[in-house]
Amino acid sequence: MSVATPYLELDLTVVRARLVELRAALPGARVFYAVKANPAPEVLAAVADGGAGFDVASPGELDLALATGADPGAVCHANPVRTPADVSAAHAAGVALFVTDSGEDLAVLAERAPGSGVLVRLAVDEQGSATPFGGKFGCSRAEAAALLGRAGELGLRAAGLSFHVGSQQTRPAAWAEAIAAAAAVTSAAGLPRLPLLDLGGGFPVRYREPVPPLAQFAGAIRQAVHGCFPHDPPELACEPGRFLVAEAGVLHAEVVRVSHRHDGRRWVYLDVGRYGGLAETEGEAIGYRLRTARDGDPSATAVLAGPTCDGDDVLYREVVLPATLRAGDRVELLAAGAYTASYASVGFNGLPPLTVRCADTHADTHADTHADTAPMGAAR
Ligand SMILES: Cc1ncc(COP(=O)(O)O)c(C=O)c1O
Structure with missing residues (x-):
């Protein structure tokens, strides 16, 4: 039967395979699928089946993620530009991990989601990304260190650091540089250990041009984590979108x-x-x-x-x-x-x-x- 165009045909078997590949490349890392990349309920069910949690950016995305039966503890609210009402709704639903990048947002989290974990998002070099954020998110190293310190004073839990090197990022060194920056912030904040390091998304796929294989990105990440956190490495997380579904x-x-x-x-x-x-x-x-x-x-x-x-x-x-x-x-x-x-x-x-x-x-x-x-x- 010929189906009327336009339509997007999605093979969930490929989604599942990409998730398996990613988990094998970054063993032990928590995976939060970035719902924005493709929020079809079938996709969300497939990634939940594969053991991934969700990166959500709005109440609508949170509802979609929870509709899979996902534990709210497996959800990270990763959009630091959100309203107080969004924070309250996420907190009421049981979400306990938020990415932040400003003192303004931290104050809202302290009031509306007390006791939650916060990941402070660092601004990093996005050179090599086809669709960079262009300075829209993330804070400087000095601000990040200060926010980690302030989180505890405000009754939040300093869960760690995050970054996003820009989507369709073809430069493995982008992650290595960002991990080095995260290590510098950890020292500047006086933390004995960074609990969680969220590597963001950005893993590229082949469009017209070939891209380096995932193993190269994973290798650069592994080497940088060992080099920058030699004694007590942080738990790792990532927020893939494009890589799982494109x-x-x-x-x-x-x-x-x-x-x-x-x-x-x-x-x-x-x-x-x-x-x-x-x-x-x-x-x-x-x-x-x-x-x-x-x-x-x-x-x-x-x-x-x-x-x-x-x-x-x-x-x-x-x-x-x-x-x-x-x-x-x-x-x-x-x-x-x-x-x-x-x-x-x-x-x-x-x-x-x-x-x-x-x-x-x-x-x-x-x-x-x-x-x-x-x-x-x-x-x-
Ligand atoms: C906060 C955040 N995390 C993860 C992603 C997913 O990135 P990608 O599709 O490059 O993996 C995005 C995409 O814009 C994002 O904004």
Whole structure:
């Protein structure tokens, strides 16, 4: 049966396999899956099954995580920009671990979530990341040391440090540098031992370019932890998003129109674009691999655009596609399981949110969900 496009097809077997791979690469590390990457209930159930907890950024994400039956103790609230009401709701639900990066947020946590553990997020070098945070989160080493000290005075538990080296980070040294910074903060804070070090997300996947294998990142992490914390290393945690779900997803689209414009360029319009879930094509940060049934025909450059009336709804300004491509042809965007359905507009130009179809190639089951069943508000 041919399914109407656009839709995201997700193979849960791949999600499970990535989780196994990650746990083997970082043995003993706690895994908090970053719900924002793909909040489909089937994905959350698969990662919970695999023993992971959740990194949530909003009450909506917390509800989704807890709906899997997850213990609130396996949830980390990792968005340091949140309202007092968000903190109260998380605390009431039993969440006891929060990432923070400011004195303002620490005061709110002390009032609304007394006794909770806090991980102080360090600002780190994001060079090598395709989608950096650009200074939006994290504090300096001096501030981090001060916040760890203040946490105890305010009746919170200084649980440790966290960082995020930027998503789709291709430089293993980014983690080594951040771990060294965490060790310096531990000394500056006068802690005899850092209890927990959260390595964040950022582990990359293959889009158009190959990326180093996970083993290289894990090796750099292991070496840095041993070198920087030789006597009593911290417990480790991580918050993977993209790594667990991207390669599990294929976004099925269709060509709506091919036009040769007055500027001499060929424009290929798909039935999915920037607002239908392909937000990470902004600035061409993420270059999805494209597959069509006409691959192998003579090819030529084209502008690839989405279907809406918005001038920014352009995916790639110059991409090579079969010259024979025409309206009605299917186009597949590969490794599209992360940050697509969760970014899809609820109805820009009257277009529905991206449908997600989950299959388990082992269990051979299918289920449909829509992005709008997963309220977002996630910061990235
Ligand atoms: C706090 C936090 N943790 C984890 C992640 C997941 O990162 P990634 O998808 O690069 O693994 C994000 C993504 O933006 C994030 O904001």
